[in-house]
Amino acid sequence: MSEQEAIVWHQHSVTKTSRAALKQQKPAVLWFTGLSGAGKSTIAGALEVKLAELGYHTYLLDGDNVRHGLCRDLGFSQQDRRENIRRIGELAALMVDAGLIVLTAFISPHRSERDMVRQMLPETEFIEVFVNTDLAVCEKRDPKGLYERARRGEITQFTGIDSAYEAPLHPDIDLPAGDATLDELVQHCLDVLQNRGIVAK
Template sequence: MSEQETIVWHQHTVTKASRAALKQQKPAVLWFTGLSGAGKSTIAGALEGKLAELGYHTYLLDGDNVRHGLCRDLGFSQQDRRENIRRIGELAALMVDAGLIVLTAFISPHRSERDLVRHMLPEGEFIEVFVNTDLAVCEARDPKGLYQRARRGEITQFTGIDSVYEAPLNPDIDLPAGEETLDQLVQRCLEALHQRGIVATS
């Protein structure tokens, strides 16, 4: 028998359902995906602020922040990027088990990676949010100067320049982030969450 075969999931007395009931909410993961500079962190942060105002228990996982701790040992190779998303998915699934509404902001350029996380969660608990911003808009914003560096060849395998971004084919929420205001985008998210029974008001 391998060591892996000796590992058994321990079922605790306090369940996911009871934790969610205590918080009076339906847990879920809102997975914000889009190009660098699309507005993922900005929209996710504004939405989390609104959810907090409404009394919901949330946590926001941001791409740069997890690289400081949980994924600090990973680089930016294809293999490391996939492992980065896998770890975040596992963490988000644990947070959902704790009864939280989890918001994540990651480029996560490949559909297979996003599907990997979707399959970690029960049906309906993974909500793919496509921050649908044109490359030209993202490059014009370039808040960290990364596009300029990529164009100069200082950064390679940069998503949208010399590395592919696979846009969601059928996202749960499609945000036209280059066309609407932040308040309008947050309202779109709230309405979608209301329709799914995750929040009581839109």
């Protein structure tokens, strides 16, 4: 028997169901995806504030933040980017097991990567949120100056410029972030969560 074969999942006495019951909520992952500058972190952050005000237990995983620690050893090659998403998916799944409502804000440009994370969770616990902002709007915002650098050739394989973004075909939540206010976008997310029984009406 190899060392890998000797590894088994340890079943704890305190279960996901009991952890969620203590928090009086249904755990889930809201996976915000979209181009750089689309508004993922802004919307996810505002939604987390609203959920906290309503008494829900949450955690927000942001793309930049995780690269300061959990994924600091990864670069930006296609292989490293996929590994980045895999690690975040595994972490999000553990947080859901702890009974939390998890919000994530990552470009995650490939459908296969998002599907990989979806398969880590029960079907009802993965909510794909497409922050649907046109490239022109994202470039105009360009909060970090990344699009300008990519256009000058200083950054290569930049999503939306010389690397493809595969928009969700059937997102659970489609946010027209270029055409609505932040409050309207947050309320739309809350409406979906209420309809799914994750947030009380």
